[in-house]
Amino acid sequence: MRCTGSRTLALGSFKTMKTYKTTILEIASFSSWFFMPLVILIVFCATQAKGEKYTPQEIVAITILAEARGEGKSGMYAVACVMSQRMKERKKTSAQVCLQPYQFSCWNKNDPQRPHLRKLLKHKLAPYAMALAKDIKSLDLTFTAKANHYHTKRVSPYWSKGKRPVKIIGNHLFFKL
Numbered sequence: 001m002r003c004t005g006s007r008t009l010a011l012g013s014f015k016t017m018k019t020y021k022t023t024i025l026e027i028a029s030f031s032s033w034f035f036m037p038l039v040i041l042i043v044f045c046a047t048q049a050k051g052e053k054y055t056p057q058e059i060v061a062i063t064i065l066a067e068a069r070g071e072g073k074s075g076m077y078a079v080a081c082v083m084s085q086r087m088k089e090r091k092k093t094s095a096q097v098c099l100q101p102y103q104f105s106c107w108n109k110n111d112p113q114r115p116h117l118r119k120l121l122k123h124k125l126a127p128y129a130m131a132l133a134k135d136i137k138s139l140d141l142t143f144t145a146k147a148n149h150y151h152t153k154r155v156s157p158y159w160s161k162g163k164r165p166v167k168i169i170g171n172h173l174f175f176k177l
Contacts, residue, residue: 056095058121060133063098065120066106066113071170073128078169080132081144087136089148094136143167147174 054062060083068075086097098104106113120126132139144150145166151157153171165173 054118056093057130057133059095059098060136061126061129062117062120063104063106064129064132065123065126066117067104068172069120069123069125069129071172073125075170075172076125076129076132077139078144078147078167078172078174079150080136081139081141082147082150082174084136084139085141085144085146085148094133144169144174145176147176149175149177 060080063083064076064079068079071078083094083097086092086103087094090097092100099107102108105111106117108114121130123129147166149159150172151160153173159177160173160175163175163177166176167174
């Protein structure tokens, strides 16, 4: 068995390549008690492919730190609120929201922070970011007026043209689009 970036896996007992979701369902229905460790390993491998061997909680904490560590705890909380709002709207997990292409720049292939993301977990605010990641579903979304987008005051992305922010926290402008 192996994990690949395309989220497929090869099992010796199966003749063809199958997506991990399909394979998990087949294994679980075949004999769940016997294959449960294998199912857990498959799910773990599939989530690692895009997240570069981070746990889902670490992905969220790293994103919070990369996006807002300079804004202090209130700025970090605000970014976490945006993630939580997107989770609700898009019906995705927190890690899936963070890893969606071009949503959080630190995960973009060409972002200069990308090779150094693991180091953020040693930042002095990392325990706070991990706590936010753990409790991401229970944040008070009214803190950002249920914003689902934000940007710093230094930039003006196309999607914010003609829009009024619903909240300003530190150097971030928050929008409900």
